[in-house]
Amino acid sequence: MDRNKVEIELLQKDPEKLLLEYQNMIWAIVRKQFLKGLVKHNDQDDLYQEINKKLLERMSRIQEQYRTSSKLRTYFSKIIQNICLEDLRKVSLVMEPKPDPYGNDDVVDQPVDYFLIQQEYERFKRIITMQDKNGQKLFLLLKIMNDLPIERSDLSRFNYELKGDAIIEIEVKLNACKDLMKKEKFTIFGEILYLLDGKIIPPDSLRKWFKTHLDECLRLMNGNPPRCAYNAESLGILLEKVILIKK
Amino acid sequence: MGKQTKHIDENSSAQYVDWLRGEGVKPADEVIEHVASCFECKEELLELAEILDNEDRIVNQKRNKRINLNLIWRAAAVLLGVLVVALAIEFLRSDQKEEVLVNDQTEVNPVQNKDSQIFVNDTNKLDSVIMEPEIVIIIHDTIKYAENFKTNPGLEVLIDANFRSENSLTNKKNFRQQYLIGDTLHLDFSGFKHEEKIFSLISNRGKSIRDLTVQDMIDLPLIDLVPGLYYWKLVTSDEILILGSFNLFSRND
Numbered sequence: 001m002d003r004n005k006v007e008i009e010l011l012q013k014d015p016e017k018l019l020l021e022y023q024n025m026i027w028a029i030v031r032k033q034f035l036k037g038l039v040k041h042n043d044q045d046d047l048y049q050e051i052n053k054k055l056l057e058r059m060s061r062i063q064e065q066y067r068t069s070s071k072l073r074t075y076f077s078k079i080i081q082n083i084c085l086e087d088l089r090k091v092s093l094v095m096e097p098k099p100d101p102y103g104n105d106d107v108v109d110q111p112v113d114y115f116l117i118q119q120e121y122e123r124f125k126r127i128i129t130m131q132d133k134n135g136q137k138l139f140l141l142l143k144i145m146n147d148l149p150i151e152r153s154d155l156s157r158f159n160y161e162l163k164g165d166a167i168i169e170i171e172v173k174l175n176a177c178k179d180l181m182k183k184e185k186f187t188i189f190g191e192i193l194y195l196l197d198g199k200i201i202p203p204d205s206l207r208k209w210f211k212t213h214l215d216e217c218l219r220l221m222n223g224n225p226p227r228c229a230y231n232a233e234s235l236g237i238l239l240e241k242v243i244l245i246k247k
Numbered sequence: 248m249g250k251q252t253k254h255i256d257e258n259s260s261a262q263y264v265d266w267l268r269g270e271g272v273k274p275a276d277e278v279i280e281h282v283a284s285c286f287e288c289k290e291e292l293l294e295l296a297e298i299l300d301n302e303d304r305i306v307n308q309k310r311n312k313r314i315n316l317n318l319i320w321r322a323a324a325v326l327l328g329v330l331v332v333a334l335a336i337e338f339l340r341s342d343q344k345e346e347v348l349v350n351d352q353t354e355v356n357p358v359q360n361k362d363s364q365i366f367v368n369d370t371n372k373l374d375s376v377i378m379e380p381e382i383v384i385i386i387h388d389t390i391k392y393a394e395n396f397k398t399n400p401g402l403e404v405l406i407d408a409n410f411r412s413e414n415s416l417t418n419k420k421n422f423r424q425q426y427l428i429g430d431t432l433h434l435d436f437s438g439f440k441h442e443e444k445i446f447s448l449i450s451n452r453g454k455s456i457r458d459l460t461v462q463d464m465i466d467l468p469l470i471d472l473v474p475g476l477y478y479w480k481l482v483t484s485d486e487i488l489i490l491g492s493f494n495l496f497s498r499n500d
């Protein structure tokens with residue numbers, strides 16, 4: 001039987017049993033707050049108990065408010081995260097965030113390069129998705145700045161109605177950016193955005209826009225607490241590696 | 248978007264996370280637009296997506312272990328059965344072997360089958376030797392494997408490792424130093440005249456542990472670290488100056 005359906009049934013018939021199923025998830029979220037420096041090591045258990053208590057108290061509200069637009073597990077995890085943040089917003093940082101250099105020991109060891117790159121690229125794709133329209137432009141600019149080949153599928157991310165010839169022309173123009181100076185690349189990209197949007201964006205503005213969004217992307221990639229140390233160069237290498245793997 | 252203590256309500260957030268993980272429908276435009284413009288929401292939702300990824304990975308891993316264990320038991324049972332049958336056949340066959348009498352005056356033609364050879368000695372006794380089946384031992388050519396190992400310069404720069412690629416940044420023969428927990432890592436950078444230098448200590452999984460601004464040297468106490476292999480790098484805003492690595496041992500090793 002579908003796991004989600006089983007859990008929804010438990011929510012209605014035996015919520016305490018459902019809560020037992022979610023104990024690992026509760027602990028994972030509590031531990032995340034500890035690593036962010038919001039909870040002391042000794043207080044993790046207290047927070048963990050507090051969350052269980054609050055979940056039990058709020059169970060009837062959860063039963064009423066849950067809509068089936070998402071998986072129950074996901075919905076529950078968001079509630080748990082919110083409960084953590086409710087309590088922790090009242091206090092400031094209690095200790096320095098601890099990097100968790102050794103990660104989750106339960107993760108299966110797999111061939112390092114392929115798995116590592118896939119995992120990192122998955123994270124990057126999500127961050128781009130979250131940026132919505134800005135993400136599409138950012139992705140394209142990242143490829144251009146790192147002299148990576150532009151594909152038709154990269155352009156189809158834009159919501160513009162591009163006709164066949166226009167797509168080819170843009171693709172050729174962008175691929176001709178290789179080995180140009182950064183300023184020239186921004187100029188060409190600006191011209192292409194003008195073709196698509198009708199808006200004139202000076203290269204300098206585009207450069208500032210790119211820097212702002214790239215910084216945000218790097219902050220999200222590196223995480224809190226920091227799980228790695230990406231910079232613009234290593235992010236470009238990640239994209240390059242992904243292209244090679246896909247080939 | 249509903250009464251909330253967060254920017255978007257729990258149902259919308261959960262729907263967004265499912266969509267991000269490729270498991271649900273696209274949320275409403277207003278939700279997407281809000282997340283696109285809100286760093287805090289991005290951080291929280293990304294964090295949640297990864298916690299759920301990890302949970303699924305652990306559950307799948309445990310399920311696969313159970314399946315594998317069942318398969319292992321079944322395979323063991325089959326092998327045992329085959330072994331018993333083989334032993335039984337062998338036992339029966341050995342009972343059925345006939346003695347061959349050889350006349351002193353006739354030429355000895357030893358009876359041969361693929362499993363045994365019969366010799367006749369001077370006293371006309373029969374000795375039989377059963378030849379053991381040939382056992383083949385496979386020794387992996389680890390040296391050949393190591394020589395054929397394909398270096399990955401991009402990944403090495405990505406995780407700032409120090410392997411054997413042609414990348415000039417990573418193929419320096421920095422000898423690997425060794426320290427005990429509690430020792431002090433002392434490095435002299437006075438040869439680099441750059442003004443602003445940053446020293447980074449990185450674990451063997453590519454995760455940054457310490458980032459410090461340095462001038463001419465660094466004295467870093469190696470405490471609050473677990474034993475293992477560590478990398479370090481000295482960088483400016485534009486370039487990597489030098490890389491190194493060391494093994495850290497506990498005092499009981």
